[in-house]
Amino acid sequence: MSRAERLLELMQCLRRRRHPVSGKALAGELGVSLRTLYRDIASLQAQGAHIEGEPGVGYVLQPGFLLPPLMFSAPELDALMLGARWVARRTDSELAHDARNALSKIAAVLPADLRQSLHDSALLVGPPDAVQDGLDCLPALRQAIRQERKLLIRYRDRQEHDTERVIWPFALGFFERVRMVSAWCERRQALRHFRVDRFVALEPLGERYPVRRQALLKRWREEQGIHADPLGV
Incomplete structure (x- = not known):
């Protein structure tokens, strides 16, 4: 090295x-x-x-420092391209657009040979299984998570019963066939998982929930027996 x-x-x-x-x-x-x-x-x-x-x-x-020039190894560029391709094919159009923008910014500061290797990555993502999200609410969910805002949702359970709930969303999981929201449910006074395809209605309340998102995520990890983020960040 x-x-x-x-x-x-x-x-x-x-x-x-x-x-x-x-x-x-x-x-x-x-x-x-x-x-x-x-x-x-x-x-x-x-x-x-x-x-x-x-x-x-x-x-x-301390945050705020980048060591110029921005450099990546070939395997790191493969990982970035594979991740961006997965996002482009397995999420919504807004997040796919953001992934392409992020790659463009990275490519702009790479040396020419590394820039070419980024686009020549041979790691591909296959076609996704059909996902029925129902409402087009993924952008609103991500925004609520980032801003730590409460949501009023109408949710349809397995028995086809609708209920209204106020939730504090703190994580959004992307699986092959479903999207799952992890949130504190005021109705149940507990952490719960909600399938996005069962959302009948969603309304941002504009009210910040009283617990930090990181604290909710930490509690969720403890309850799930997850001791660390798989990326170590």
Whole structure:
């Protein structure tokens, strides 16, 4: 691994962590000595990276810094393209448009050879199974999740009974045949899952729910026995 690649990997190691990490752990992850690790951190700090910490305490990267030029390995570009292709074929048109925009921004700052390898990716996504979402409400659901806003929904259960509920949506799951919303249900006073194709009506209430989305997601993970995000972020 070249020094430039090592510095990029060090940045990624720090970005993946929200709390200070020891120099020993970072050196072990990169396969270098502590002395080399300290030199690399000093080099990044000299280039403007807001890395706080010191030996024996740990290091944390403050947000807002990109190491130019933006570089990815060929496998990383394959992963990005595969993810974007999945989004384009398995979600709604608005999110597909956003995925294409994100790829365009990445391609614009890549060197020419890497830009070509991005578009030449041989990892493809097959045709999706038929998904019946009923209401065209995925954009509204994503907005409510981002803004931590309550929703009034009319929901049809398995017995074809309609009920009105106020929910606090905090996550949206995309499966092969259904979309699932994870939310706090005021009616049940508990965390619940709702199938999007069973939404009969949806109305944003404009009212922020009183718990942070991250707290609801943490509680949901604990109840589901999920200890970490699969991407580690």
